[in-house]
Structures are given as structure tokens and as C-alpha cells.
Amino acid sequence: MVMLATADGKITRGNNPNIHTWSSKEDQKYFFSLIKKNNLIVMGRASYDASKPVIKIEKSKLRIVLTHSPKKHLNQTIKGQLEFTDESPEKLVKRLSLLGYKKMLLVGGGTINGLFLIQNLVDELYLTVEPKIFGSGKNMVEGQLLNTPLHLISIKKLNKIGTLLLKYKVNK
Numbered sequence: 001m002v003m004l005a006t007a008d009g010k011i012t013r014g015n016n017p018n019i020h021t022w023s024s025k026e027d028q029k030y031f032f033s034l035i036k037k038n039n040l041i042v043m044g045r046a047s048y049d050a051s052k053p054v055i056k057i058e059k060s061k062l063r064i065v066l067t068h069s070p071k072k073h074l075n076q077t078i079k080g081q082l083e084f085t086d087e088s089p090e091k092l093v094k095r096l097s098l099l100g101y102k103k104m105l106l107v108g109g110g111t112i113n114g115l116f117l118i119q120n121l122v123d124e125l126y127l128t129v130e131p132k133i134f135g136s137g138k139n140m141v142e143g144q145l146l147n148t149p150l151h152l153i154s155i156k157k158l159n160k161i162g163t164l165l166l167k168y169k170v171n172k
């Protein structure tokens, strides 16, 4: 799971879905390097809508979007590159591992993060913290009561203002 948040844990500023207006260029660079390295990327439909303008569909990468209405998105589907599903995270992970995928990059948003966390399907959290406070916005996890224990693996200061990249392992 990879997320960008403020010091007060917000992943959006209020209801504005555009995170590129406040993310540091160092985090953007890091995030796109992760996208480049991973061939399986999973996200919620709202996050897909928010990031559609910057998503480059590629033959070598499968992007999966979780939605309650996959049929509504049939016209956007490109088999093996952009797929829409209403499978539970557990079923999805099983199916994809049977297809040979070893790693999944879960890129949010908060609702979908919650669904994977409650089913104990997250192994690592890469969290960038921008030194900002928004007060109002979406949370990194929405809709679940959790008690997920994390273990800090590494911490890196990405720039002078103190954007931090925290890598955690989920203790299972």
C-alpha cells in the first residue's frame, strides 16, 4: 500500500481530488518510480477517476479498479491492461496470485485501503508525509475500525522542507 498524506493524516485537501497541487516533486518522482517498477496496480474507482488524466495505459501493466458496477465500465476495459471488478479483495488477491502475480501495488483511496487492511491483505505501507496540515480531507483509511500493528523499516527525508518517506511492515 502506497500513500501520500499530510502530517494530520489527510490524503486529500478537503474534497479536492487533485493531490498533485500539494505533493512535493520528490514524492511525485518516487511514486512514478514505483508505478514503473510494478506490473500490477490496484485502486478504487474514485481514485481511478481522480488520477485518470495522468494514467498511461501500458501493455506491460495490469491496472485493476474496484467498483460495485464493473459492467458500467465495460467500454473502458482493456483486457490485461485496465480491468474493473467487484471481487472482494481476498478473491482478487487469490485469483491474481494464481495468474502468477507476486506483488500488488495498492494505491488507494481510503475506502479501498480499508477493505484490504480489514482482510489482513497488506504486507507493507510506503507512506510519504508532507509537512502540511489540512484539517479537513479524506483519511488514509476510511470506513473500518482497525488495530493494524506496523513496524518501521526505514525513514528517509526526501527534501529540505522535510517530506518524509516512511516504510512500514505490517505485523501479521
Ligand SMILES: NC(=O)c1ccc[n+]([C@@H]2O[C@H](COP(=O)([O-])OP(=O)(O)OC[C@H]3O[C@@H](n4cnc5c(N)ncnc54)[C@H](OP(=O)(O)O)[C@@H]3O)[C@@H](O)[C@H]2O)c1
Binding pocket: 002, 003, 004, 005, 010, 011, 012, 015, 016, 017, 018, 019, 043, 044, 045, 046, 047, 048, 050, 051, 066, 067, 068, 069, 085, 086, 087, 088, 107, 108, 109, 110, 111, 112, 113, 115, 138, 142
Ligand atoms: N494522497 C494519496 O496518496 C491518495 C491516493 C489515492 C487516492 N487519493 C484520493 O482519495 C480520493 C478517493 O478515495 P475514496 O476513499 O473516496 O475512494 P476509493 O477508495 O478510491 O474508491 C471508492 C470506490 O471503490 C468502489 N468500492 C468500494 N467498496 C467496494 C467493494 N466492496 N467492492 C467493489 N468496489 C468497491 C466504489 O466504486 P463505485 O462507486 O464505482 O461502486 C467506491 O465508490 C480521491 O480524491 C483521490 O484523489 C489520494
